[in-house]
Amino acid sequence: MPQASFSSKEFADPELCKGLLRTLRDELDGPLRFMEVCGSHTVAIFRSGLRSLLPEGITHLSGPGCPVCVTHDSEIAAFLALAEKDNVTIATFGDLMRVPGPKGMSLKQAKAQGARVQVVYSPLDALALARQEPERHVVFLGVGFETTAPGVAATIQTAAAQKLENFSVLCCHKLVPPALEALLQTSAASQQEVGAASQGGIDAFLLPGHVSTILGVQPYAFIAQQYHTPAVVAGFDPADILQALLLLVRMRKQGKAEVLNQYSRAVQDNGNPRARAVMDAVFSTVDAPWRGIGLLPGSGLAIRPEYAAFDAMQRFSLTLAPTPEPKGCKCGAVLQGLLTPPQCPLFGKACTPANPVGPCMVSTEGSCAAYFAYGNL
Amino acid sequence: MSDNYILLDYGSGGKSAQRLVSQVFVRHFANPVLETLDDAALLHMNGPIAMSTDGYTVDPIEFPGGDIGCLAVNGTVNDVAMLGAVPKYLSCGFIIEEGLPMDVLERIVASMGNAAKKAGVLIVTGDTKVVPKGAADKLFITTTGIGEVQRTPAPSGHNAKPGDAVLLSGSMGDHGLTIMALREGLPLEMETRSDCAPLNHMVAALMQAIPQVHTLRDPTRGGLATTLNEIAGQSGVAIEVEESQVPVNPGVAAGCAVLGLDPLYLANEGKLICIVPQEFAEQALATMRSFPEGAGAVQVGTVLEPGKGLQQGQVALRTPMGGRRLLGMLEGEQLPRIC
Numbered sequence: 127m128p129q130a131s132f133s134s135k136e137f138a139d140p141e142l143c144k145g146l147l148r149t150l151r152d153e154l155d156g157p158l159r160f161m162e163v164c165g166s167h168t169v170a171i172f173r174s175g176l177r178s179l180l181p182e183g184i185t186h187l188s189g190p191g192c193p194v195c196v197t198h199d200s201e202i203a204a205f206l207a208l209a210e211k212d213n214v215t216i217a218t219f220g221d222l223m224r225v226p227g228p229k230g231m232s233l234k235q236a237k238a239q240g241a242r243v244q245v246v247y248s249p250l251d252a253l254a255l256a257r258q259e260p261e262r263h264v265v266f267l268g269v270g271f272e273t274t275a276p277g278v279a280a281t282i283q284t285a286a287a288q289k290l291e292n293f294s295v296l297c298c299h300k301l302v303p304p305a306l307e308a309l310l311q312t313s314a315a316s317q318q319e320v321g322a323a324s325q326g327g328i329d330a331f332l333l334p335g336h337v338s339t340i341l342g343v344q345p346y347a348f349i350a351q352q353y354h355t356p357a358v359v360a361g362f363d364p365a366d367i368l369q370a371l372l373l374l375v376r377m378r379k380q381g382k383a384e385v386l387n388q389y390s391r392a393v394q395d396n397g398n399p400r401a402r403a404v405m406d407a408v409f410s411t412v413d414a415p416w417r418g419i420g421l422l423p424g425s426g427l428a429i430r431p432e433y434a435a436f437d438a439m440q441r442f443s444l445t446l447a448p449t450p451e452p453k454g455c456k457c458g459a460v461l462q463g464l465l466t467p468p469q470c471p472l473f474g475k476a477c478t479p480a481n482p483v484g485p486c487m488v489s490t491e492g493s494c495a496a497y498f499a500y501g502n503l
Numbered sequence: 504m505s506d507n508y509i510l511l512d513y514g515s516g517g518k519s520a521q522r523l524v525s526q527v528f529v530r531h532f533a534n535p536v537l538e539t540l541d542d543a544a545l546l547h548m549n550g551p552i553a554m555s556t557d558g559y560t561v562d563p564i565e566f567p568g569g570d571i572g573c574l575a576v577n578g579t580v581n582d583v584a585m586l587g588a589v590p591k592y593l594s595c596g597f598i599i600e601e602g603l604p605m606d607v608l609e610r611i612v613a614s615m616g617n618a619a620k621k622a623g624v625l626i627v628t629g630d631t632k633v634v635p636k637g638a639a640d641k642l643f644i645t646t647t648g649i650g651e652v653q654r655t656p657a658p659s660g661h662n663a664k665p666g667d668a669v670l671l672s673g674s675m676g677d678h679g680l681t682i683m684a685l686r687e688g689l690p691l692e693m694e695t696r697s698d699c700a701p702l703n704h705m706v707a708a709l710m711q712a713i714p715q716v717h718t719l720r721d722p723t724r725g726g727l728a729t730t731l732n733e734i735a736g737q738s739g740v741a742i743e744v745e746e747s748q749v750p751v752n753p754g755v756a757a758g759c760a761v762l763g764l765d766p767l768y769l770a771n772e773g774k775l776i777c778i779v780p781q782e783f784a785e786q787a788l789a790t791m792r793s794f795p796e797g798a799g800a801v802q803v804g805t806v807l808e809p810g811k812g813l814q815q816g817q818v819a820l821r822t823p824m825g826g827r828r829l830l831g832m833l834e835g836e837q838l839p840r841i842c
């Protein structure tokens with residue numbers, strides 16, 4: 127998904143990183159299992175080679191941070207049902223094209239069989255498409271977290287202001303904090319079950335920079351307050367991640383649990399209130415299905431009745447039919463940090479990026495796909 | 504030509520087709536073999552022959568640094584050259600969409616003629632079909648090239664040996680990023696240009712100077728990463744690449760950051776990978792650098808014995824801060840037509 131780039135040369139400087147790694151090694155006073163919950167972090171940690179350099183004792187876990195990976199089978203089924211309709215053009219971010227739905231069918235295959243599916247870089251491109259093709263109905267597939275949702279909300283408002291009649295959004299947006307809460311609950315429960323010596327559990331969180339530009343820091347406060355787990359909002363260059371790890375190690379040393387902001391060059395503590403207001407005006411919170419995790423209360427967005435004319439769910443009377451989770455897939459455990467991808471018996475055998483079984487292998491940002499692509503060197 | 508647009512008649516084999524052939528194609532490709540206009544071209548060649556064919560469907564058909572015409576010539580010339588062969592003759596097949604502006608076709612054919620002259624090859628036979636509007640997108644070109652192999656065994660993707668140096672003739676990703684940016688209408692801060700160029704003269708010099716060249720490949724679609732994976736697999740070796748050594752132009756790097764792309768997976772149309780025993784690396788680099796298309800030549804990696812941390816067929820990347828990770832193959836990415 128295209129996202130604003132706050133990448134900076136300075137934070138990719140190899141010498142700075144080497145220095146930070148030394149400090150981290152010196153200050154580390156015991157094992158630390160940290161989880162990142164953003165696909166961009168997953169990729170950044172693997173791509174930069176950071177993973178192969180982390181001091182022994184620091185364990186990197188990838189959570190459910192890729193919005194494509196967590197798009198549910200039932201949602202993909204709805205996308206495909208829409209793509210089959212005459213006169214409908216689907217406009218989507220490119221990443222969704224490959225995601226297989228219930229019978230292994232994907233938008234890419236639907237396109238090959240004649241469906242009109244157009245890859246766009248922004249929801250506004252979808253709006254432009256609707257204006258260009260007044261005789262067709264353009265449906266934009268709204269997926270992603272708080273990062274993409276405000277842009278989609280603003281697009282719906284624009285469509286309403288222009289009284290556009292051939293445009294709607296199939297809204298499958300999901301929210302990050304409720305997923306974190308669910309993870310912390312299961313993590314706490316599984317630790318109680320197996321005892322403190324268990325391999326599972328999450329000691330600290332690396333929070334997603336992009337999402338936080340919208341949310342700010344406050345919505346994560348419960349992580350520290352209720353679950354006594356330190357967390358840091360971090361950028362995506364290697365030095366960002368290393369600085370954040372250092373902050374986590376130091377908090378733990380001091381017995382503190384807080385939510386800190388390392389990424390202050392892009393994230394304001396109160397986020398972007400205007401973007402949140404647009405989101406609130408157009409969307410309301412609903413329970414939503416997450417691939418590999420299940421239904422999470424209050425974790426999704428739906429279009430408010432005022433904008434029902436732009437809600438593809440309503441316009442085409444779609445419902446999300448329950449679908450079974452893929453057999454043998456350990457994604458649930460992987461997403462909760464209980465297993466690493468290579469520990470899944472299907473990894474690299476029945477399940478590969480070309481032929482993904484579970485959500486974590488589907489998107490290039492998924493944790494299984496990252497292990498597969500970048501290796502465990 | 505009298506018409507401003509290509510009409511269906513031009514593919515009919517009748518008078519207007521003849522006019523198109525003589526006034527556009529023969530004029531720009533001018534050479535005695537083609538000018539006989541017999542049913543086939545009569546060629547004289549020596550020794551083993553290298554042959555390659557490729558279809559070109561790039562969209563847009565004109566772009567900074569080139570167009571579909573010079574791409575169709577250079578792409579096939581380069582494929583033939585990668586066997587260490589001297590490309591001699593090309594054939595070309597055109598599929599033209601009805602309604603293509605005549606001046607666009609003329610420009611592209613002229614560009615093919617120029618590219619052929621630069622590469623020193625003759626376009627000796629061809630075919631033109633015009634299809635109804637919508638049945639093709641503007642213009643598709645297929646070229647086939649043949650050349651004389653200079654040495655057997657010819658350089659091959661199967662010949663990389665542990666200890667060999669992996670050399671690159673210049674910067675990565677220029678063609679791929681230029682096309683992607685144009686297609687998506689993305690305003691980029693810095694200008695980028697396709698690197699479309701013939702490599703046969705540089706290859707001839709390399710083969711002359713260093714008969715020990717093990718492998719030559721041009722990293723077109725899928726880029727450096729994909730081509731190195733293919734070589735590692737074919738040769739049954741592992742390869743390690745030093746990321747900081749891989750040249751990437753600033754405009755390409757900036758564009759990649761915006762589009763979320765990796766230059767190591769982007770197509771190149773005027774660059775080659777040369778794998779030689781390490782002791783010949785300096786000489787090979789000096790040879791490449793004596794050509795404008797090889798001015799940026801550098802060593803980017805080494806071929807390794809598999810089994811020591813890397814398996815057969817794997818390619819690893821050493822990152823600038825000293826980390827190490829796999830550099831895998833791309834998984835059917837959503838790429839527009841780039842060649």
Ligand code: SF4
Nearest residue numbers: 456457470477484494
């Ligand atoms: S390897 Fe495949 S099946 Fe196993 S957990 Fe990952 S996505 Fe699921």
